[in-house]
Amino acid sequence: MTDTINTTPDAAATAPVDPTYRDATLSTDERVENLLGQMTLEEKAGLFFQTMITMTQDGELSQGDPTFGLPANEVFVIDKGMNHFNVMGSAPTPELMATWHNALQTLAATTRLGIPVTISTDPRHSFSDNPLAGMMAGPFSSWPESIGLAAIRDEDVVEQFGDIARQEYLAVGIRLALHPQIDLATEPRWGRQVATFGEDPELTSALGAAYIRGFQGETLGSDSVSTMTKHFPGGGPQMDGEDAHFAYGREQVYPGDQFDLHLKPFEAAFEAGTSQIMPYYGMPVGTEHEEVGFGFNKSVITGLLRERFGFDGIVCTDWGLISDSEIMGQPFPARAWGVEHLTPRERMLKIIEAGVDQFGGEAIPEMLIELVRSGDVSEARLDESARRLLREKFVLGLFDAPLVDVEKAGRVVGSAEFRAAGEAAQRASITVLTNTASDAGTPALPLARGLKLYVEGIDADVAAEYGTVVETPAEADAAVIRVQAPFDVRETFFENFFHQGSLDFTDEAIAHVREIAAAVPTVLDVHLDRPAILTPIIDAPVAVVANYGANARALLDVLTGAAAAKGKLPFDLPSSMAAVEASREDVPFDTKDPLFRFGHGLTV
Structure with missing residues (x-):
């Protein structure tokens, strides 16, 4: 093993590009294999990282955001070779959002293989928002939070929401929803239950599946927005309700022995065809699984998700498991719960060995390259995840039509019909x-x-x-x-x-x-x-x-x-x-003599 990185470019980097992967008449598998066979190690590594990116207010490429420590758009796409991004903020109009997206895709097209960018987002449609867990509705139609959709208790309304949000996302080039959040809110103090469907497993399962169908359709395709369903295997049972973004909330506990109950909504999500899964930060305590964060946890990712449930889609970690960072000027350590003692390099290796495909909130492809060149990770292991990541880009039609219609974005996003539907849902909730x-x-x-x-x-x-x-x-x-x-x-x-x-x-x-x-x-x-x-x-x-x-x-x-x-x-x-x-953190409806029961609501 060596600490020296071989910077000699792969022979593939200087070989002529075979454009076969751009032939839409071929099968997706054929296109994936053709492209993967031409990729350098550096190009493969770029696929594995998805982090925040800034959008400008004028439709031009961003020069970065020092508040969040984010570089210019060109640094991510050209220098680091990345092509998956969670977009921050909003432009004043959907036309400007679409214009920025097209500028970013045009930039990506200048790379050697022209791999298009996949833009993702946290929730954007809620009337009230939590600025770092969801985005302002801005020009989009405005709906109640997911917990409010649960108050309506209507699968058709939830699927309608997903379909409208899908159309609005598509119009501005967003192709991946970092939601739904189908954790069971069994701990009343937990700070993230506003984005869930509540504490009932049956209701959450039904509404989560409807949400996925609304965004993806019956099958994933060129008119779909992919869903990254979270947080496997259920993020609700946080000890004392403290959130796992922070060290004091790192433990998930199961005093009622209800670990499997929290898996039920995910079974419905798999049946609905969710394309991606995000594990949570928390580390399980007192279970059969290793007491490390779920993103590091091989028995959870490979054993439960891949083998028990047969999930072969993309698994992306929650944001920031490897690297320390700063948020708003405050130090923010990596959420490496249970493996705090490991180096960032060792954390990355453990995540790969757990069976994860992508590192959320990270932009360090050079570390992955070194892991391969040192022999700690095989390139065949990279190819396994790269196939999943490339396949989704092809299935979504990004290679065939990466740009969006700017004028159409103005007609679709926040249309009178969509706004009326959102306001009707607000009233119904x-x-x-x-x-x-x-x-x-x-x-x-x-x-x-x-x-x-x-x-x-x-x-x-x-x-x-x-x-x-x-x-x-x-x-x-x-x-x-x-x-x-x-x-x-x-x-x-x-x-x-x-x-x-x-x-x-x-x-x-x-x-x-x-x-x-x-x-x-x-x-x-x-x-x-x-x-x-x-x-x-x-x-x-x-x-x-x-x-x-x-x-x-x-x-x-x-x-x-x-x-x-x-x-x-x-x-x-x-x-x-x-x-x-x-009450027990993992058990629904477990507080004694509640003032009002689940399902209570008077008619007027």
């Missing part, structure tokens, strides 16, 4: 938890239009469309207050994008709601990105409703009866933090 009757027997909801309204958390101009907005509760006929589910403020800016910790409202927040409710009939709307402990305030408002990403008009349409209340809780609402702390 609103969940009425309580609706108290007056002494005369009249329920508080629906509210009459034209009332004097005191509002908090709602734009006064929007509220004025439904009534007369007043300055104080004393002047009002009714109050409508929107609040967020509580969470603990953590040490760093980045940590606070992940809402974790206690589900209890502060004493000040409780007192504030009760004071307003004592002065005027009050409707409390809570954004449930996680369950919230409503016990101390549930009796004060005349009505309590939940949303999961819905604009003020969607809410007020339901409150005034312009739209029917249809939403059902996608998880239990615990009665106390003591009940949460006593």
Whole structure:
């Protein structure tokens, strides 16, 4: 073994290119083998890395983003030979997004083999977003979060969402969705359950499959957006609900012995044909599997995923398992849980040996090249994963039509039809938890239009469309207050994008709601990105409703009866933090005497 890298180019690098792989009349396997046979080690290594890339606001190639330590687009594509990227941010218009995409594909076409770029994205369609776990809807149609789709409990709506998102992604050149997230949200404190379908295995399985069908169709093809379903084998049972992005949340635990239950949604995803899988950061504790992060875990990736379930699609790690980095100026160590003692080179080797095809959030092809040249990884092992990665590019039609129609992007993305569908889903997800009757027997909801309204958390101009907005509760006929589910403020800016910790409202927040409710009939709307402990305030408002990403008009349409209340809780609402702390992280519906059960939701 040597530490010296042989920089002599492969003979293939100077050989004439055989364009047979561009012949669309050949089978996909023939095209893959022709191209793979011409690739240098360096070109193969470039396939294995998928990381963040910046999009400009003017459609031109980006010169990089120093805030996130990202270089110019040319560095990734030309210098590093990479062609899989998770695009950050958004341009002001879909036309500019499409123009940037075409510029990037044109750049990729100048490389020796002209391998097209695959652009991926985190979720972009939610009305409310978590800036580093999902992207702003921007010009796209706006829908509730996935937990809100679960509140609608309708496979057809979820498949419709997937189909609309597919069309919008295609229009701007996005060909890979880094979702759905089908983890079971069995730990009420977990900060990432907003992007799940809740804690019920059957509902999650059905909706996850519908989501995949919407994006991919019945089979993956040139009109599909590939789905990277996550996080195998289920990321929900985080110890004490702490997220595995951070060292204090690295452990996944199974006190109820329910490891296999968390696999059920993935069985449905495989049946629906998901093209890719992402394992989570967490390391299983107290199971038959090695206590290392799932991306390093051979018995999970090869044993469970490849052999037990027969999955032969692409497996990409979650972001940043190998290299330390900085986020927003703060040191952010690699999420190498259980293998922190290994060097980055050793971590990469362990991931390859586990059976993974691609390294998420990394841009170090030179390290993989050295592993091959030193003899630690065979080129045949690289070819195994390279075939999967190339095959998907061919199946998606990227070699045959890499560019998109800029004008069409403007017509498709955020069309009136698509926006209306998203807003209808926002309204349908609103969940009425309580609706108290007056002494005369009249329920508080629906509210009459034209009332004097005191509002908090709602734009006064929007509220004025439904009534007369007043300055104080004393002047009002009714109050409508929107609040967020509580969470603990953590040490760093980045940590606070992940809402974790206690589900209890502060004493000040409780007192504030009760004071307003004592002065005027009050409707409390809570954004449930996680369950919230409503016990101390549930009796004060005349009505309590939940949303999961819905604009003020969607809410007020339901409150005034312009739209029917249809939403059902996608998880239990615990009665106390003591009940949460006593529950088992891997067991659904395990808090004692919940305030409201899964499926609760009143009609109005």
